[in-house]
Amino acid sequence: MTDIILHHYDTSPYAEKVRTGLGLKGLAWASVELPVIMPKPNLTALTGGYRKTPVLQIGADIYCDSQLIMRELERRYPAPSFYPAGHGTADALAWWAEKTTFSPAVSIVFAKRPDALPEGFLEDRAKFSGRNIDPIAMMAAVPNLLDQLRAHFDWLDQTLADGRSFLQGPAAGLADLAAYHPVWFLRQKFGSAAAPLDGFPRLLTWAERIAAIGHGRRSQMSAQQALDVARDTTSIARATVDPQDPIGRKPGQTVTVTPDDTGRDPVVGELVASDVHEIVIRRSDPEVGEVCVHFPRAGFVVAPA
DSSP states (O other): SSSSSSEEEEEEEHHHHHHHHHHHTTTTEEEEEEESSOOOOOHHHSSSOOOOOOOEEEEEEESSHHHHHHHHHHHOSSSOOSOOOOOOOHHHHHHHHHHHHHHHHHHHHHHGOOOOOOOTTHHHHHHHHHHHHHHHHHHHHHHHHHHHHHHHHHHHHHHHTOOBBEEESOOOOHHHHHHHHHHHHHHHHSSSSSSSTTTTTHHHHHHHHHHOOOOOOEEEHHHHHHHHHHSSSOOOOOOOTTTTTTTOOOTTTTEEEEESSSSOOOOEEEEEEEOSEEEEEEEEEEEEEEEEEEEEEEEEEEEOO
């Protein structure tokens, strides 16, 4: 049985980023299919309430948010690297690409392909985002969303103008995977000839190269099997202090960790470890026993419980 368990669903763009990352590293992994909408009781048992997709599980360690998932895969499996051109710029490019292209891409799909959405999806995403989702308003916003995506896609397309195969050079890396998954989502729903992808031949050829990476070696696992793995395993997390923590947080304190954008469901636990990029909390659940849940620092709010 593989150690890597990915909780996801096949149409999730962020899950596609991680699946392609697993492919780039040539890894074997177990797939646990998540419901597209709430409730997600098995995921809740593992995360304590965090509901975004995907979630990576390795034993009793639960990794939330694709940003942190990719960092953990790189730490455990450093070759081939997600950073063939080095750190820093790749992380910044990945953050820019996702924050500027993901939301417009999914909004266009929601507006133009409501037939592709499961029953109850828009109501679920309204709760997830904390705002009303009006199909008429979404459709009215499409022209501006297309404008914005064309501008960003043109920047990506121009990056490839010197003949390079990938965004930072001859090898694919994190920046490519982060920029790719919104393009993948649009191609899945509308094909390559429709706006906003039309007119960017270099970008589409690059997307074909990313798609050819594949997803590694995937096998199926039931949600109950994943819960059993967590219950029968001990976390690798150890108490560590961040000496530069701006407010002096220390292991043993009870805190909440909450996304700062959408899906703002706080997870409560005992602080175990933290550094500039990660915070780890320990929590327990009758279904899984004691687990450690890992979150990135960027994009999350850590507060006293």
